[in-house]
Amino acid sequence: MDPIIRIEGLHKEYETDAGPVPVLKGIDLTIDPGEFVAIMGPSGSGKSTFMNILGCLDVPTRGKYILNGRDVGTLNSDQLAHLRNEVIGFVFQGFNLLPRANLEDNVSLPLVYGDVQKSERIARANDMLEKVGLAKYAKSLPNQISGGQQQRVAIARALVNRPKLILADEPTGNLDTRTSGEIMSLFRQLNESDGITVVLVTHEPDIATYAKRLVKFLDGSLIYDGEVSEART
Amino acid sequence: MTVQMLIEAWRAMGANRLRTFLTMLGMVIGVGAVVLMLAIGQGAQYSVSQSISSMGSNLFIILSGSSTSGGLRMGLGATPTLTVADAQALSELPEMSAVAPVVPGVAQVVYGSNNWSTQVFGTTPAYLTVRNWTIAQGYPFADSDVRSATRVAMIGQTVAQNLFGNEDPVNKTIRIKQSPYLVVGLLSAKGQSLDGRDQDDTILIPVTTAQRKLFGTQFQGTVRFIMAQAVSAQMMPAAEREMNALLRQRHHVREGADSDFTVRNLTALVNTAAQATRVMSILLGAIASISLLVGGIGIMNIMLVSVTERTREIGIRVAIGARQRDILMQFLMEAIIISIVGCTAGVVLGVGGAAAANHFADITVVITGGSILQAFMVAACVGIFFGFYPARKAARLKPIEALRYQ
Numbered sequence A: 001m002d003p004i005i006r007i008e009g010l011h012k013e014y015e016t017d018a019g020p021v022p023v024l025k026g027i028d029l030t031i032d033p034g035e036f037v038a039i040m041g042p043s044g045s046g047k048s049t050f051m052n053i054l055g056c057l058d059v060p061t062r063g064k065y066i067l068n069g070r071d072v073g074t075l076n077s078d079q080l081a082h083l084r085n086e087v088i089g090f091v092f093q094g095f096n097l098l099p100r101a102n103l104e105d106n107v108s109l110p111l112v113y114g115d116v117q118k119s120e121r122i123a124r125a126n127d128m129l130e131k132v133g134l135a136k137y138a139k140s141l142p143n144q145i146s147g148g149q150q151q152r153v154a155i156a157r158a159l160v161n162r163p164k165l166i167l168a169d170e171p172t173g174n175l176d177t178r179t180s181g182e183i184m185s186l187f188r189q190l191n192e193s194d195g196i197t198v199v200l201v202t203h204e205p206d207i208a209t210y211a212k213r214l215v216k217f218l219d220g221s222l223i224y225d226g227e228v229s230e231a232r233t
Numbered sequence B: 001m002t003v004q005m006l007i008e009a010w011r012a013m014g015a016n017r018l019r020t021f022l023t024m025l026g027m028v029i030g031v032g033a034v035v036l037m038l039a040i041g042q043g044a045q046y047s048v049s050q051s052i053s054s055m056g057s058n059l060f061i062i063l064s065g066s067s068t069s070g071g072l073r074m075g076l077g078a079t080p081t082l083t084v085a086d087a088q089a090l091s092e093l094p095e096m097s098a099v100a101p102v103v104p105g106v107a108q109v110v111y112g113s114n115n116w117s118t119q120v121f122g123t124t125p126a127y128l129t130v131r132n133w134t135i136a137q138g139y140p141f142a143d144s145d146v147r148s149a150t151r152v153a154m155i156g157q158t159v160a161q162n163l164f165g166n167e168d169p170v171n172k173t174i175r176i177k178q179s180p181y182l183v184v185g186l187l188s189a190k191g192q193s194l195d196g197r198d199q200d201d202t203i204l205i206p207v208t209t210a211q212r213k214l215f216g217t218q219f220q221g222t223v224r225f226i227m228a229q230a231v232s233a234q235m236m237p238a239a240e241r242e243m244n245a246l247l248r249q250r251h252h253v254r255e256g257a258d259s260d261f262t263v264r265n266l267t268a269l270v271n272t273a274a275q276a277t278r279v280m281s282i283l284l285g286a287i288a289s290i291s292l293l294v295g296g297i298g299i300m301n302i303m304l305v306s307v308t309e310r311t312r313e314i315g316i317r318v319a320i321g322a323r324q325r326d327i328l329m330q331f332l333m334e335a336i337i338i339s340i341v342g343c344t345a346g347v348v349l350g351v352g353g354a355a356a357a358n359h360f361a362d363i364t365v366v367i368t369g370g371s372i373l374q375a376f377m378v379a380a381c382v383g384i385f386f387g388f389y390p391a392r393k394a395a396r397l398k399p400i401e402a403l404r405y406q
């Protein structure tokens, strides 16, 4: 099977006043469809930078990135937008829901940009809210529900366009332990029963155990790639 | 997609109602001012063109006296030198289609128990042709009436109203300065003159009757002025030349000496007045447009603030698949909605203001569908023009920077 993500010799430098600062220093990584990968590493090691590049929100300075069979480096901004809309579902640490839109509208937003008809948008948004257990809050505003519930809404939004890949940057970073567990179970269920590829960043080893594969970053380089269980010992 | 955008634009605007309202207010005032000023400007042009056409076309007025005579400035028409015979001679020029001498005066007119003070013109039937005036009822007096100085009169609509009310004035006898005059004709309505006088407040009688019987004068046989109509606009310069030459000859004015009369081209004068009105209405429109421009800048200003405030929202939208043009359209839509709604309110305000100006200040206003449509188009363009820069700024935000924005 073709890998969903193939990365070769990926470099990222940030331009600062003091000159270019290298943040990713030659990453090679291949992820197959259906994998559940946790990325760990100390703060500032480049995990978020890496995730943003995976999500086509940022571009590498050098190196090759093939997503779902397409060379991302050759795509224009409209094609990237299309890719983000169709292939990727994003989950952020800060939830990033639109504060003035109700949950149904928040969840259906990717479908608006995917040119799906209104009636179908509503139906699918409600299906997704149902899936994350929040169907009865469809008309509520984000600030009327708890943080854990908001993250579920964000996951519903990530799922609504039936993406192949879910990218989550510290999705449990703002949540308590119990809620974190629930969110992770949800990811695991999506991975196991729906076959969605999940890549998530966390700095908590307990969270990482929900994944099947572990990748460790240190100072912009990949220092470990293997089984989750072996990493703990 | 578009419907969804409208809903979202509406929601975004609703989130900061006071600000949206104030931004719109700029548009409302701008459009209102444009509509009002156009209405007043076009109204002025309309009334000018109305009075011009009521005056008659290709007109000259010939006045006694020279503008400078012997180094001493004389008021025009001060010493009467023109005669009925002069008018007769002028009318025989091939360039002239009609010429009428006029002896004007003011007199008290009585019918039954009603009396009215009005302007009485002693003239000839040609006056009707010169002034492009018609008879509504009855007949005009004839040249024979002029020859024999009979006491007959044509009366204007205002005079008829005041003396007769709803009664038919034709063949009734009125008294002008005690003497009886037979009303032979009722003049049709003519409305206001360029200087705002009521042209229907007039009585026409034979010029000879006026000279000999109504207004006795020390200058026997003279008339105050002569009105003359050229056969066409092209003939106006030739007509002016020929009339000057003929009158100088008749008045025995020596070569090089000043004329004892003045020929004035009335049509050229009123065209100048019309031109001045046009310039005024353009100026009014220009001033009003500036307020529309200020309204547009207000939109741009608020949109820029809005883009900055919503940077994170833009980042989220881009992350889940919005294209640049989706973001562009979203912000443009808001600018256009503000413009269109503001414009609608502005049109209402402008039309209301124009109606009020008409009602309370008695100003002639003309509101056309064209001027309202124009205001709408301009407002939509202002919205697009001033909304475009902020919208493009939003659309070009780098997704990752927009998302990181706090």
Ligand SMILES: Nc1ncnc2c1ncn2[C@@H]1O[C@H](COP(=O)(O)OP(=O)(O)O)[C@@H](O)[C@H]1O
Residues within 6 Å of the ligand: A014, A015, A016, A021, A023, A041, A042, A043, A044, A045, A046, A047, A048, A049, A050
């Ligand atoms: N926009 C930026 N400009 C300059 N430096 C940046 C920028 N974003 C991140 N960095 C730097 O890059 C490094 C990696 O950051 P990040 O990818 O956020 O790490 P992590 O998510 O692993 O904590 C940090 O040293 C950070 O200061």
Ligand SMILES: [Mg+2]
Residues within 6 Å of the ligand: A047, A048, A049
């Ligand atoms: Mg990070």
